[in-house]
Amino acid sequence: MRTDRALFRDSFLAAVLAAAAVALFVVSRGGGAAGAALLVLAYAPVAVRRRWPLAALCAVQAPIAVLAVLDGEPGLAGPAGLILLYSVAAHRGLAIALSGLAVTAVGYATAVSLSPSAPAWPDHAMAILIGIAVWGAGRSLRLRRAYLEELKDRAARLERAREADTRAARAEERSRIARELHDVVAHHVSVMTVQAAAARKVLTANPEVAREALSAIEETGRLAMNEMRNIVGVLRTDAVSGPPERRPQPGLRDLPALVEQMREAGLPTELEVEGQAAVPAGLDLAAYRLVQEGLTNSLRHAGPGAHARVSVRQAPRELSLVVEDDGLGPEAREGDRTGHGLVGIRERVALYGGILRVGPRTGGGFEVRAIFPLKDG
Template sequence: MSPRIRGLRTCRAWLQARPQASDAALALALLLVGLPQLYLEDLPRGLNGHYADTDPWHLLLVVATTMALAFRRTRPLAALLVIAAGELVITGAGYPPTVPDLVAFLVAIYSVAAHRGLAVGAVGGLVALTVLNAVLLAFPADIGLINYMTNNALVVGVWVLGRNLRLRRAYFTELEDRAARLERARGTDARAARVEERSRIARELHDVVAHHVSVMTVQAGAARRIMDRHPAGAREAMTTIEEVGRTALSEMRRIVGVLRTERDAETAGAELAPQPGLGDLGELLDHVRETGLSVQLWIEGEARTPSPGVDVAAFRLIQEALTNTLKHAGPQARAWVRLHYTDGDLTVEIEDDGRGTATIIADNGDNPGHGLVGMYERVALYGGELRIGPRVGGGFGVRARFPLEA
């Protein structure tokens, strides 16, 4: 950005922050342009005998009337009254009209209509019409009906212009306020979706931890019974308790992380069914195929057992992605599920050849977009990575990478 443009922007920002200063600058510009008229312009022939000669009093009246524009936005009605009074004094003293005070009169009419309500604006318009007609009646020559109507129409037109601009400004302000309210509502809705999803994840992790604690209890009881007659078996049971305890503590930390945000009180009656995992993937795909969606499954690499939480999260991710495909991909769509195992990671890919971005903007009235929020929450909880978006060539894809040992 050049220094000149930067300086212009700085000056503009300074004037916008100080409306009275910018209005005073407008008044000074009018005076610089119009004051030479008092001494350089000859009046039309035949009217010289009807106007008083320009003197310091005339100059002072023009300057005072024009400089009242400095208050056209802060006190528009007062500025209009001062300018109107100045016009009446100039006309009554027999001085000729000048460009600065006439333009200031029109600008003041516009300002009172644009910056004040209808009641104040109507009062300003009536005052302006009254002063205009008084000046026209006191004009030293016959101006004719056409000129009389034209001047009145000009004043009314300037007032209507100011009023329309005020209404338009209020309309745009209302649109901005509505957009801000919608943005806040969307943020609240997303936060509620995250809280709901975190609560569901916490319940699932609670079941996982409860299972581990049950295993520890059983192993501890077995070790106590065989400790005397089978020390090796007791040591093996204690080793199992240690491993299961570490896993339970890890899952417990995740529960605490999920519940760091506020959540609504849960209804009584917890779900007692065991949480599904990748071992139940075949049953899920069979159920999806029964709905008419063609689904294929590929497993690449040597299948490894992930941690219980990752197992549940991967299953839920596939379930949510296929649900979105059923809802939004279309009746002729096909889907593919890929599980790729490496030494330390599990990559899950769910793709379809349906309508693509319709899955993202899902707007069926039932918490649109909450499923995607849940996907991000689940994957982030276990330190994974998630990519969601349209496929090249059409369709939609979800790709997540989970560490096998989170």
């Protein structure tokens, strides 16, 4: 639809300019039908100046040259050449834009050599300056458009990275609350255990004391349940979007969904899984977080056009994880001092006795590689 509108506008522009040039040609010079037809042919390529700008610029050189032979002054067709030169510079790359400038120079030299009346040198200089200025204006517009597109793309990447960081921060906060839940419940259960042991010892000798101990156990149990409800409520509620979240902690089984999420965020990612060894729940979560942080790191720093790859090998005695990308490499990571994701990865790997390597990848890019030992059975 946009292409059709542009073609219509350019066709209208070509028709208006051709009509104006023919009218001026007839009024000022009393020109005949041949000259008017050549002017129409000179302005006709303007209709396709966005779709085929270089071809249109080449096509306009022939009518201009013939006008130079017949009329001696092809100046009325000059604006067509300048419009097409601008279009080549504004809508094509540097190589084609330079080719357009060369075509214009050759066409101008040909028209001047064929014209019966040679223009003065000041006229030559003015024509050259106008041509260079028009070409420069077209290149400036193209560079500005490219700069704006890069700014938009960068803003979109930053927004995707911010969203990925937010999701990772929420997941980490839920993990922290889960650890807090464990500490709270463990405290209350320890108190209940001590009180139950005391009640058992005095149950026969001193029933009143045993009754008080049982009451204390009941009260402590209620406190534990209240604490669990409060903290689990926080775990299940997303502070931003609101809906409850009742899934268990993620693990290796959730890697396909994570990879798909990264693809949607703009990082083309591949996943390769080999083996199906049993992995403890805690290590399962740690492995997932490692892959998540590695992919988030790639999304933030690998740069546009980068690809990521996740390899998981589950052998009977070890779990191997590799997260790698072919992006900008470690230099882009060194400027980021605000996050602690890689520190968290090192802590998780050390907790389960694993080996971690984080750094540049052979052949370019960045990688996070970890090996966790697995116990038999």
